[in-house]
Amino acid sequence: MTAGRLEIDIVDQARGDIRLSVSFVAEPGEVVGIMGPSGAGKSTLLGVIAGTVRLESGSILRDGQVLSAPGRLVSAAARGVVLLGQDPRLFPHLSAVENIAFGPRAQRVPRAKARSDAASWLARVGLAGFGDRLPAELSGGQQQRVALARALATDPAVLLLDEPFTSLDPVTADDLRAVLHDQLAATGVTAVVVTHDALDAAVLADTLIVLEAGRVSQRGATREVLATPATGFVARIAGLNRVEGVARNGAWERSGRRVVPADAASRDVLAASTGRPVRAVFRPSAAAISPRQGGAGAAEANGWPARIVRHEATPAGVRLHTDEPPLFVDADLSDAARFPVGAEVTVSIDAAAVRVTL
Template identity: 50%
Template structure:
């Protein structure tokens, strides 16, 4: 059987959408043919609105959407969603409950004019690809949530879309099932153009070539995934990457924030008196030992809250706001709790300074 699944198309979208309550989305997103771009941002930032506008489900107030140079958003007469060559898959698989898995997957090819028998062969091939060989006769109600999402992926890709739009398709799945679906997507998105909205940095790293971060309806940062996560431009991006980002003023090549002087490796060359960010891992911060301070930065801060983690406890402090990862026994031995002051130290060479 042929496995010609269609080729991805280059996407160029300048999207302006106004919503109730004064919210306005103004974002630009591009994807080269065959490229996967991840979109991340806080809740309410406009991520799903962006996908809806590209799919033709949300009306634009300005801008345009082009696929391989074709304008899909001509004002007054936009190309209908059903004729854009795009598919949108979200958290809910939205399978037809009265159809079998095979007929659900065959729906797209049949709608495109493929004879019924050939469409069913395509459906069986796709069910095999997503790990559901032999499940073709089952209805959605007979399948688990993860199996339903696999059928939904097969149905979306069997339609040979030129652009795949994924809106947090793994959010409602347990970690093991989500990892399996992630593997399916990584394998079968190859060569297709895709925009995936996610809240999980693992999805961005595993699936995407580029990352766009949207905050408050605007693009806050964009670039290759690992580069964005390594050099966060905002506190939200730092939280995605699991990093501390302390913003202060540049002084003699250091970052001074709340009276603490963070010395670090810097390629930023930020002039004195301008904003600079100190970036470092919570695991690199230690409870300071008695005696002379070793090389690096030492300071005292007040604990604001404690957060349980898989590996132990994350201690959050203020002035400056820093997260510190500790083993649970270290927390107990030091008798640390909210509103208690703690002496902290980060060794030399563990801080990077970035323009803020």
């Protein structure tokens, strides 16, 4: 089955206390990433596409064929859609090669060919020679590789992935992420990937859609969305500061704090937006914290007085959060002692590293 064109139009779908409304098109071979906070409706979206959740209003089409509509649902066998979740859900009594061959056998592929193709798939996901092992004899990462091979062996038109790396350790997740990237590229299957990890989106997805409270808050090319977050949630998952302010006199301003950006695009935004809300977007490394020297201090261009309000441990050290404006700075562990919670500090901003957006 060749990759399919997927058309999603969910108009008003109940999901707990929220109503899910999302529309998008995934072109043949395109990988669409879906991100959002818990409870935003991501799993409900996948369930509707997969046919495990009944659609209340709208339609799901593949290559112009209706897969789901209110009161109408195409059978699983005819959908050409496969869902791979966090749990590999391998048949415990079947070997790895038999698990992979199960789908093709159900599609009436001769047993010998199904097993031969399954062995080939095992090699493609880095498990050549593991065909006779039962799931209990495989690690979690190896089981997920078998599950991926099993999903792709059925030659689906659309592959749905629901946080497939969540239960894996970081090293295993990195390896499997690379395998999945390679296999999606090799097969050209249309895919929708739900994830909480910006790295998953950056590696796998051509397009990124962000759901918040059941609605699309941002969409676009993945790297563009992560580089120019439209909401605080997107900024957080991208590891960026996004600070609200106002355009005034060619600068971003907030409560007397000012940043005069260096890049031309930001200056154009400021010039066209005088008096309007704008956002300063920058990496934590663009800000530096130093002890405040005497008195309350005064704000000046690209720097201002602030107070440390929280410490957040990171793999590389500590993240220092300030009060006004609320932002965070990555620092060394030694800085946690130098700048305890409550410390009065001076924040300095590298204007060359700041982008201003609407």
